[in-house]
Amino acid sequence: MLTFRHAALFVACLTAAGSALAQAPAMTRVPGEVVAATATTLTVKHMSGETVEIMAPANTPVLAMKPLTRADIKTGTFVGIGAKKEADGKQTAMQVVVFPESARGTGEGHREWNRGADSTMTNANVDAVVDSKNGNDVKLSYKGGSQTITVPADAKVITWVPGTRADVMAGKKVVVNATMMDGKPTASRIMVEKDGALPPM
Known part of the structure; x- marks a missing residue:
């Protein structure tokens, strides 16, 4: 599992794989499946097979498909x-x-x-x-x-329509937009599958 200590390396790997990145602050798009979700974090298995832990404050916008x-x-x-x-x-x-x-x-x-x-x-x-x-x-x-x-x-x-954090649970497909903050990937938006509709992976 990738830890926050390895977050910068993970973002660099995503860039090499063709994932979208912007500068200042570094931004990345993480498509994958939720492995675990808490009130403040998400663990996502990326489509590439890597697993990443993402900070996800309670007020992170959620869009349901x-x-x-x-x-x-x-x-x-x-x-x-x-x-x-x-x-x-x-x-x-x-x-x-x-x-x-x-x-x-x-x-x-x-x-x-x-x-x-x-x-x-x-x-x-x-x-x-x-x-x-x-x-x-x-x-x-x-x-x-x-x-x-x-x-x-x-x-x-x-x-997509407005969703809730309750929609984001283990087993759901997601696309998380994240920025690097204090060396940690932090979610700025979560798109989550619902009613059989998958986010644009």
């Missing part, structure tokens, strides 16, 4: 679509996050994703949704570009 359907991907909404590139160059969605209006613009743009060399993440406005033989073709635009991504029937579509 809510399942949606493709019908909720509407013109004018702001979404984040994790997709894979097909052999023909087209993109097929694996998961779609429909952002609440208050979070519009979060992470706007198109970039590589952490699901392999052929995976992409696009956070953008939905300009149009068109039926196609493979699903719904969602036309997206963001500052500096545009993309069209097919959302098949089996793609996971989610959003």
